[in-house]
Amino acid sequence: MSIYDGLIPNIDKRLETWSKLQREANKKGLEKKKFSVTIAREFGCEGFPLAEEIKNKLEKETDQEWTVFDKSLIERVSKDKNLSENFLERLGDDSQIMEILSIFKSRQKTQTEAFSILSEYIIKLAKDGNAILVGRGSNILTSNLDNCFHFRLVAPFEYRVQSISRRLELSYDDAKKMVGEEQERRDRFIENHLSCNINDPLHYHALFNNEASSLEQIADSIYSLMADRLT
DSSP, rough: OOGGGSSOOOHHHHHHHHHHHHHOOOOOOOEEEOOOOEEOTTTTSSSSHHHHHHHHHHHHHHHOOOOOEOOOHHHHHHHOHHHHHHHHHHHOOOOOHHHHHHEEEOSSSOOOHHHHHHHHHHHHHHHHSSSESSTTTTHHTOOOOTTTEEEEEEHHHHHHHHHHHHHOOOOOHHHHHHHHHHHHHHHHHHHHHOOOTTTGGOOSSEEEEETTHHHHHHHHHHHHHHHHHHO
């Protein structure tokens, strides 16, 4: 078991919800445009808890089910033969998705097969709608989709260290080391694969300070920014 497991919610329930939505979509076909949300965050911010707050808020206001996707769940979908074949068959050969992927592939300084596969599914999941995508450069990958809202969670370094120390039950020094190293690793990952600065505020509809507002307040603000287009 990885030490990071304490930060990642169980994927089985989310997978069950998403599979249910896929079955319903297959029966009904795609009707009206559905929207998606991407959440980027500085390491140590409460990205997954915020995603859950947004999910609860959107489900209450839209009377629809939403699914939170992180790297683990996207990988599970992409590697499960039955799930992925069903998903890809319904979406078909989407020229917009292929065009977006070609743009990023031409920009990538270093390309791995694993990230290429994840990128394809991130774009498809976002385009399909009712998805809340956490991390993995999802905001950059989906920046050309007109059904996506992009948000970033930031916080002072000290707040993030204390958060990691509390949630992972680490000493202050170990948490401080982890926050510094992980933030650098994530920034480098996006720079190497997508040739951009994930910290640029122009990539987002809004940025929120994790220390200054509660997750419920942030989720309410995000819904307010989305509300006009959801109705």
